[in-house]
Amino acid sequence: MNSQDLLADGFERIREAVHGAVEGLSPEDVNARLDADANSIAWLVWHLTRIQDDHVADAADVEQVWFSQDWAARFELPFPKEATGYGHSSKQVAAVRVQSAELLLGYYDAVHEQTVRFVRGLDDAALDGVVDASWSPPVTLGVRLISVLADDLQHAGQAAFVRGSLERR
Template sequence: MSLGEVLKDALDRNERYMIPAVEGLSRDQLMLRPAPESNPIGWLMWHLSRVQDYAVSTLSSEETEWVKGEWYKHFNMAPDPGYRGNGDSNEQVDAFSAPSAQILIDYYKAVRQNTDKFLNSLNESELDRMVPPVRGTDLVPLRERLPGIMVESIHHGGQVSYARGALLGRGWLDA
């Protein structure tokens, strides 16, 4: 199994819980907060998709799906390819208006297609390729950026699944 296949498998496993946690939710349910300062499912799903989209576009020198696919229009947001919600205040999260659950899922899946294309292109020698960092200006080896894509997706995917159970109870996922 190649490195790209291993990373894609981790994302696939995360999606087995994350996607069903979002499916069928109303816009009101997508915007419920488990606690006053916790992020709602809709915002989390948008954010994790934006982070993955931005990271992969930066690493592959491709345009973000956000701009290329004009997804920003579905979210009534600006086409800013770099904005992904990092550090958003409670007021900014409150101002976010989730589109339908299906649009959130469709955007994620479009991003994931780009991620898979990128991961399929990886080989061992590319891990030493110098790429832009998440923060700062000094380039870093690609091997230091790849784990961040996985951690961000799995971390927030778990939050989405947990929030679904916390807000709506058990029984939403067939084990």
């Protein structure tokens, strides 16, 4: 297995976890919060997808799917279109409400497709390239992609936990 296959497999595992957490849920369940300050499945999946879209598009030097496919207009969220959910308050988390599970999965799948196309086109040398010199040490493409994988898996797991809690009610 080469680096490209390894990365593509990692992103495919996120896709499986996201679909497992979201498929078949009603809008009520997707938007439910377990308590007043908890993250909803809608927010968790939207946020992990926005971060992946933002970070991978930047590394690939392409436009974010959020903008290129006009997902921002479809979601109709009450904050700047550039928002990714990073640093959101409980009130902002509550404002992420979606009309359907299909909307969340549609955006996620579009980002997943762009991500996998990008990582499959990489060679090992590209992973050592610096994508963010503002950190010490500078962040390489390999480190950035692993960071996205780790963050996405955590949020997908949280979404699965919320789903399980809702189903046991």
